[in-house]
Amino acid sequence: MxxxxxxxxxxxxxxxxxxxxxxxxxxxxxxxxxxxxxxxxxxxxxxxxxxxxxxxxxxxxxxxxxxxxxxxxxxxxxxxxxxxxxxxxxxxxxxxxxxxxxxxxxxxxxxxxxxxxxxxxTRPVRAMTREERLEHIWSATHDDYRGYAGSRWPQALRGTRTVLLYGDGTFLKRLDDLTEAEIAAKLPVQLRHLPDAVAA
Known part of the structure; x- marks a missing residue:
C-alpha cells in the first residue's frame, strides 16, 4: 500500500x-x-x-x-x-x-x-491561502454553527463540511463553496485583508 x-x-x-x-x-x-x-x-x-x-x-x-x-x-x-x-x-x-x-x-x-x-x-509578508482561511473558519466556528451535509443534500455532497451563514435569513452552505465575500465576513477583522498566499 x-x-x-x-x-x-x-x-x-x-x-x-x-x-x-x-x-x-x-x-x-x-x-x-x-x-x-x-x-x-x-x-x-x-x-x-x-x-x-x-x-x-x-x-x-x-x-x-x-x-x-x-x-x-x-x-x-x-x-x-x-x-x-x-x-x-x-x-x-x-x-x-x-x-x-x-x-x-x-x-x-x-x-x-x-x-x-x-x-x-518565515514568509516575509503575512498572508493566508484560501485553504488556510477556510480551515480557520472551521476551527473558529462553534459546533452549533457548523456541521456536515446530511440526507437533504445530493448524495455526492453528503458528509462534506457546512457552516451557517446569515443573509436573507439563515442557511447552510458548504465550507468549500464559500465566496470570497462570505469568507471575509466569517474571518476576524484582523485577518480579512491579508494578501492571498500561493499554496506550497
Missing part, C-alpha cells in the same frame, strides 16, 4: 489559548466518516501555534513517547499511527511553540512538519 503524500496545513491563525487548543483537538469529532476518523487521516498534517504554558502543560500530562531536541510526541495516539507532536522553534530570533499531528508510520513526518512550520512562519 502506497503511503499518502505528506500534507501540511495551518488550521488556526494566532496563538491558541488552552481552551482553543482543546477545541482544535476536537475539530473533527463529529465527522460522519468513521473510517477516516479512526485512521487519523483527517488530522495528519494539521498544525497550529500555542503558548509556552500550553506546551508545558501537555508535556507534563504523561511521559512523552519520545523527545528529540526541539520536539516531543505524546504517548497516547489519536488514531491509527497519528499522534500529537509539540515543537519549540526559534523563528526569526524568537522562541515559539507549535502543535502538529504527525503520522508516525512515516518516520520523517515530524521533521517535515517542523520544516513546513518554519517555512510557513
Amino acid at each position: 502506497q503511503r499518502p503524500l505528506f500534507r501540511s496545513i495551518k488550521i488556526f491563525q494566532g496563538v491558541a489559548k488552552r481552551h482553543e487548543m482543546y477545541r482544535l483537538f476536537d475539530r473533527h469529532a463529529q465527522d460522519p466518516d468513521m473510517k477516516c476518523r479512526r485512521s487519523g487521516v483527517l488530522h495528519a498534517g494539521e498544525w497550529f501555534e500555542i503558548g509556552e504554558a500550553e506546551h508545558d502543560h501537555m508535556f507534563e500530562i504523561l511521559p512523552p513517547l519520545w523527545m528529540r531536541g526541539d520536539m516531543f510526541a505524546m504517548r497516547e495516539f489519536l488514531a491509527g499511527d497519528v499522534t500529537n507532536v509539540f515543537f519549540t522553534l526559534s523563528i526569526d530570533g524568537r522562541i515559539r511553540w507549535f502543535h502538529g499531528y504527525c503520522d508516525l508510520s512515516d518516520r520523517t513526518s515530524p521533521d517535515r512538519m517542523k520544516t513546513a512550520i518554519v517555512e510557513r512562519e
Whole structure:
C-alpha cells in the first residue's frame, strides 16, 4: 500500500489559548466518516501555534513517547499511527511553540512538519491561502454553527463540511463553496485583508 503524500496545513491563525487548543483537538469529532476518523487521516498534517504554558502543560500530562531536541510526541495516539507532536522553534530570533499531528508510520513526518512550520512562519509578508482561511473558519466556528451535509443534500455532497451563514435569513452552505465575500465576513477583522498566499 502506497503511503499518502505528506500534507501540511495551518488550521488556526494566532496563538491558541488552552481552551482553543482543546477545541482544535476536537475539530473533527463529529465527522460522519468513521473510517477516516479512526485512521487519523483527517488530522495528519494539521498544525497550529500555542503558548509556552500550553506546551508545558501537555508535556507534563504523561511521559512523552519520545523527545528529540526541539520536539516531543505524546504517548497516547489519536488514531491509527497519528499522534500529537509539540515543537519549540526559534523563528526569526524568537522562541515559539507549535502543535502538529504527525503520522508516525512515516518516520520523517515530524521533521517535515517542523520544516513546513518554519517555512510557513518565515514568509516575509503575512498572508493566508484560501485553504488556510477556510480551515480557520472551521476551527473558529462553534459546533452549533457548523456541521456536515446530511440526507437533504445530493448524495455526492453528503458528509462534506457546512457552516451557517446569515443573509436573507439563515442557511447552510458548504465550507468549500464559500465566496470570497462570505469568507471575509466569517474571518476576524484582523485577518480579512491579508494578501492571498500561493499554496506550497
